[in-house]
Amino acid sequence: MTREVGINQLKRRDFLKAGLVFGAGASGLAAGYAAVPDAFARAVYAAKKEGMTNENILVMIQLAGGNDGLRTLVPLADPALHDLRPKLAGPMVSQALPLNSQYGLNHNLGGVKRLWDKGKVAIVQGVGYPNPTFSHFESIRIWETGDPTRRQVDGWLGRTLATNYDSNGHPLTGCACGATDAPGALRDLQATLTVIQNQKTFGFTGGTEVEAAVGALYKGTPGIYGALFDTAIATATETMATLRTSASTYQPMADYTDKVRLVYSSKNQLAAALQLAAELIVTGTGVKLLHVTLGGFDTHYTEINRHDDLMGYLDSAVSAFYQDLAAHNMADKVLIATWSEFGRRPKENASGGTDHGAAAPLLLIGDPVQGGLYGAEPSLTTLDNTGNLKYSVDFRSVYQEILSGHLGADAAKILGSSYDRVPFLKAPVAV
Amino acid sequence: MSVAPAQDQVITAPARTRGITRRQALAAAVATGVGVGVVRILGGSMQHIAAPRTGTTMDWISPLKSESARVMQLLRRTGLGYTPTHLEAALSDGFSKTVDRLIETPPAEPPVLAAANTPGGRFPVAQLQQWWIDHMFTTSTPFAERMTLFWHGHFTSDYRKAADDTFMYWQNLTWRRMAMTDLRSMLMSVTTDPAMLRYLDLATSTGQSPNENYSRELMELFTMGAGNYTEADVREGAKALAGWQVPQPDSTATVVVDAKNNVTRKLPVYSSQKSGVFNPRRSYKGSVTFLGKTGPLDTQGVIDRILAQPATAPLIANKVVQHFVTARPSTGYIKNLGDTFRRSKYDMKTLMRAIFTSPEFVADQSYRSLVKSPTEFMVHTGRALGISSFSKLVAGHGSGMGQSLFDPPDVNGWPNNEAWISSNTVVERVNFVTAAMGQVKGSLPSPSDGIHRHLDGVLSPQTASLLNQAADDRARWFILLASPEFQLK
Numbered sequence: 001m002t003r004e005v006g007i008n009q010l011k012r013r014d015f016l017k018a019g020l021v022f023g024a025g026a027s028g029l030a031a032g033y034a035a036v037p038d039a040f041a042r043a044v045y046a047a048k049k050e051g052m053t054n055e056n057i058l059v060m061i062q063l064a065g066g067n068d069g070l071r072t073l074v075p076l077a078d079p080a081l082h083d084l085r086p087k088l089a090g091p092m093v094s095q096a097l098p099l100n101s102q103y104g105l106n107h108n109l110g111g112v113k114r115l116w117d118k119g120k121v122a123i124v125q126g127v128g129y130p131n132p133t134f135s136h137f138e139s140i141r142i143w144e145t146g147d148p149t150r151r152q153v154d155g156w157l158g159r160t161l162a163t164n165y166d167s168n169g170h171p172l173t174g175c176a177c178g179a180t181d182a183p184g185a186l187r188d189l190q191a192t193l194t195v196i197q198n199q200k201t202f203g204f205t206g207g208t209e210v211e212a213a214v215g216a217l218y219k220g221t222p223g224i225y226g227a228l229f230d231t232a233i234a235t236a237t238e239t240m241a242t243l244r245t246s247a248s249t250y251q252p253m254a255d256y257t258d259k260v261r262l263v264y265s266s267k268n269q270l271a272a273a274l275q276l277a278a279e280l281i282v283t284g285t286g287v288k289l290l291h292v293t294l295g296g297f298d299t300h301y302t303e304i305n306r307h308d309d310l311m312g313y314l315d316s317a318v319s320a321f322y323q324d325l326a327a328h329n330m331a332d333k334v335l336i337a338t339w340s341e342f343g344r345r346p347k348e349n350a351s352g353g354t355d356h357g358a359a360a361p362l363l364l365i366g367d368p369v370q371g372g373l374y375g376a377e378p379s380l381t382t383l384d385n386t387g388n389l390k391y392s393v394d395f396r397s398v399y400q401e402i403l404s405g406h407l408g409a410d411a412a413k414i415l416g417s418s419y420d421r422v423p424f425l426k427a428p429v430a431v
Numbered sequence: 432m433s434v435a436p437a438q439d440q441v442i443t444a445p446a447r448t449r450g451i452t453r454r455q456a457l458a459a460a461v462a463t464g465v466g467v468g469v470v471r472i473l474g475g476s477m478q479h480i481a482a483p484r485t486g487t488t489m490d491w492i493s494p495l496k497s498e499s500a501r502v503m504q505l506l507r508r509t510g511l512g513y514t515p516t517h518l519e520a521a522l523s524d525g526f527s528k529t530v531d532r533l534i535e536t537p538p539a540e541p542p543v544l545a546a547a548n549t550p551g552g553r554f555p556v557a558q559l560q561q562w563w564i565d566h567m568f569t570t571s572t573p574f575a576e577r578m579t580l581f582w583h584g585h586f587t588s589d590y591r592k593a594a595d596d597t598f599m600y601w602q603n604l605t606w607r608r609m610a611m612t613d614l615r616s617m618l619m620s621v622t623t624d625p626a627m628l629r630y631l632d633l634a635t636s637t638g639q640s641p642n643e644n645y646s647r648e649l650m651e652l653f654t655m656g657a658g659n660y661t662e663a664d665v666r667e668g669a670k671a672l673a674g675w676q677v678p679q680p681d682s683t684a685t686v687v688v689d690a691k692n693n694v695t696r697k698l699p700v701y702s703s704q705k706s707g708v709f710n711p712r713r714s715y716k717g718s719v720t721f722l723g724k725t726g727p728l729d730t731q732g733v734i735d736r737i738l739a740q741p742a743t744a745p746l747i748a749n750k751v752v753q754h755f756v757t758a759r760p761s762t763g764y765i766k767n768l769g770d771t772f773r774r775s776k777y778d779m780k781t782l783m784r785a786i787f788t789s790p791e792f793v794a795d796q797s798y799r800s801l802v803k804s805p806t807e808f809m810v811h812t813g814r815a816l817g818i819s820s821f822s823k824l825v826a827g828h829g830s831g832m833g834q835s836l837f838d839p840p841d842v843n844g845w846p847n848n849e850a851w852i853s854s855n856t857v858v859e860r861v862n863f864v865t866a867a868m869g870q871v872k873g874s875l876p877s878p879s880d881g882i883h884r885h886l887d888g889v890l891s892p893q894t895a896s897l898l899n900q901a902a903d904d905r906a907r908w909f910i911l912l913a914s915p916e917f918q919l920k
Contacts, residue, residue: 180832
């Protein structure tokens with residue numbers, strides 16, 4: 001059933017694509033589809049790719065810099081919190097939005113709280129990995145590759161693209177929205193992906209003449225960067241063609257405001273990125289794996305205002321996104337998940353902030369979610385030898401559930417091993 | 432078609448098999464049947480490409496056997512592009528004299544930025560960006576700007592968190608002056624730089640309750656690299672470094688920050704550039720155990736202990752090489768450069784000279800082995816077209832390509848080389864060329880000269896073919912600047 005739907009969905013956009021001079025036939029050829037040159041035939045091939053068994057979509061939100069878990073899911077009744085954070089704890093506890101007698105959400109997560117009340121938010125507590133690194137870049141890489149041993153170079157979502165979908169010829173299958181370069185999580189040499197910073201300006205200002213010339217210019221480019229350049233342009237031109245059609249049929253059904261308070265002089269860019277994600281989803285462009293990033297979480301300093309404001313950004317963007325998807329009858333297909341390279345130190349520093357930490361909670365939001373708290377509550381009194389929270393859930397367990405339960409992918413193949421399940425999905429498609 | 436084909440000799444590349452990656456194999460498969468010979472135009476005019484062929488050559492043909500090509504590559508990598516005048520001077524000097532001149536000429540100071548005396552440094556960052564870009568175009572020492580840009584990405588800070596554009600302006604002045612000195616004095620300048628004190632929170636750290644941010648990044652990103660120190664070193668280093676604060680202002684000014692509600696604030700005013708001040712009352716009094724030794728330790732002691740670590744010199748050497756030579760250096764090359772650097776007491780002139788005069792710098796494999804950063808690409812474009820007054824355009828186009836000056840993506844500065852290539856950034860590069868061409872009033876330089884000056888006459892079949900088909904000089908310049916060839920250095 002789902003395969004047939006897949007073909008029908010792909011049909012529309014492949015008719016569009018047939019008008020293109022330069023598609024991503026490039027990678028199609030190399031992947032062995034030379035015998036199926038026709039765009040529509042390739043689409044059929046794509047839909048039949050093994051493993052593409054449902055229409056579910058994943059949106060990963062990176063909270064870059066290390067999100068303070070204790071200010072996201074606040075322990076309400078633990079006196080140890082006040083000992084560790086004499087300056088920070090008071091307001092964060094008194095203003096929190098209680099979920100039960102023990103935990104509350106950051107007071108700026110009102111929209112997430114409303115989704116929680118409807119059973120659409122799962123929070124996995126104490127997520128981390130063994131022997132944590134406190135380097136942003138090492139830990140980001142570990143989360144991106146799904147490999148704390150640092151041997152894997154491809155991203156976990158990139159490997160999912162390569163094993164679960166046919167992204168060759170369908171560059172929007174994986175897309176980074178609101179970014180200028182590809183996030184490590186989506187990278188894989190065998191997968192094609194699109195990067196769009198801003199949908200309104202994504203296009204050749206020189207018009208179709210320039211588009212045609214550049215398409216011809218970036219073909220068979222020699223040198224070590226040649227294929228990267230050629231793929232970038234081929235992907236871009238095909239994506240533009242798709243967006244040209246989708247932009248005319250998409251009407252946002254929510255207010256994606258970027259005019260909350262400025263954080264570090266930045267507007268809420270997450271809102272615009274998620275609006276673009278919504279557009280790609282509701283117009284049937286074939287997107288499956290989307291990645292967006294909100295930065296600024298490295299709150300070593302004056303954390304009270306900055307972190308609360310960032311929570312407000314997350315809340316308003318995610319609330320609008322969910323509302324928009326629901327209004328377009330797509331909410332049942334989309335799982336939203338947050339990730340961050342680490343949490344923060346339970347003990348505050350002299351700057352009214354917190355230093356790099358370890359375990360932290362992740363949020364999973366959407367209709368596919370079985371709402372509730374998962375994982376063991378991290379102890380504030382039994383810390384590890386660096387003074388950080390001990391993890392109880394390996395982050396790859398969360399990946400495992402997303403991959404097998406939501407995307408119907410072979411999680412063990414992608415992650416290299418099987419991990420304990422965290423049953424945060426209402427109706428997992430495969431176990 | 433307006434360019435008549437000439438009968439000059441056409442050289443196609445000999446087949447090479449070195450280092451074909453999966454990606455390249457993909458490209459090879461695509462190109463098969465289209466014609467893959469990499470064509471080098473020897474004469475002064477353009478010509479048709481040889482008949483389509485199905486070779487397996489995937490490399491550019493290196494022209495680096497010739498002195499002039501080596502000089503052009505040197506300028507491309509060290510000078511944010513060049514004008515015909517710059518090029519003629521360097522070609523007449525030759526490679527080694529040009530290296531001497533680059534390294535020994537003291538940096539030309541940029542003009543004073545008038546906005547820098549704005550109370551609280553509250554002026555638009557675009558003014559700061561345009562001020563620097565203007566200087567990149569007009570300076571007599573472009574290498575100093577290239578090095579300042581390099582250090583801006585290495586010892587990075589962003590205007591958002593520094594929250595004072597005067598501090599960011601000072602940092603730019605400091606980085607330029609220190610760029611070719613020695614790492615020991617540089618690290619002291621970096622540690623006490625007011626924008627850095629804010630950006631990595633050392634300004635609010637105290638011995639009693641240290642903030643680890645600067646201590647960690649000083650070791651992880653600025654000097655030694657992850658894996659060469661322990662978490663205990665981070666904590667102990669943070670204690671030893673605590674006590675620095677941003678400088679006291681010379682005066683304050685009362686400024687209306689919200690006219691509607693008549694809100695005023697007292698903001699600092701500085702009459703001259705200052706660095707951070709050490710407040711012993713905020714420092715740590717006891718002894719620390721840092722990188723293997725125990726005892727009382729001040730900031731200079733922290734820096735000296737870091738410089739005594741074998742990991743520091745190779746990290747800096749590797750970073751410089753990624754920007755100036757190759758994205759994939761051999762470990763032997765980095766080790767040699769690191770040894771030279773350390774033996775010279777971390778002298779930057781020694782390191783840069785060793786790099787530019789190394790065989791690796793002009794090896795065939797190094798040809799087009801680096802991707803120009805957006806700033807290099809944009810400034811080079813302006814210079815090639817002979818326009819110098821479009822800093823506003825350059826400042827406005829950086830972010831779409833991934834590089835907005837004074838606003839790095841994170842504490843690791845900007846990523847490099849292949850990270851500059853995505854569907855978004857390549858389109859934005861092309862759009863910048865469209866915008867830049869729109870700024871050219873009047874006649875253009877000869878595109879044929881441009882192909883030799885900026886692309887060494889080494890073109891892909893596609894680029895050569897499009898140049899042949901181009902209707903006029905505007906179209907030829909567009910293709911030249913938008914080509915993959917011009918994105919590389």
